[in-house]
Amino acid sequence: MALFSGPQVAEAFFTEVSVSYMQKKTSFDAFNTYSAESTTGSLSFYFLERLALEMSYTDGTSVKEERVSSAQQTTVQKTQVIGADLIWILADRKAVFQPYLKGGAAQITRKQTIKIENTLVETLAPDVAIAPSYGLGCRFAITETFGLKLSYDIWKTPIGGGATTDDNAIKAGLSWIF
Secondary structure, X not given: OOOOOOOOOOOOOEEEEEEEEEEEEEEEEOOEEEEEEEEEEEEEEEEOOOEXXXXXXXXXXXXXXXXXXXXXXXXXXXXXXXXXXXEEEOOOOOOXXXXXXXXXXXXXXXXXXXXXXXXEEEEOOOEEXXXXXXXXXXXXEOOOOEEEEEEEEEEEEEEEOOEEEEEEEEEEEEEEEO
């Protein structure tokens, strides 16, 4: 009786935890401003050396102040994005510069509250959508386990009537590999 055995390949499985933060403020004049901030946490499971499954959670808030017919209107939007992406790393894991491409899907939940002259006018029902997502980024390895991570992410977000928009974010953060 013969026993057949294929070649044994050692696979490196490792996990990466990342956090990133984004903040923006734009002022058009004293009565018209826009500010936004978000925090993202992600957990990536690497396999086959250059592929990873990344699960992420983003919590963001944007505030738009504008003068409308001599009254000050404030629109506050809370956004949560839960995403799952497949990442393809374009360089060796030990390289200092590690560019990557990613694609997947995200559940986007948005809720808006509109106030005129600090009086609550309307809270819109939460809008929940599933959207395809894609992006690119790079990791700069500072040590073998710690690095800086930059990314540009895009979501094809439905906006009603069958139309979509490309929502996007530029993120910078830190990552740790275990």
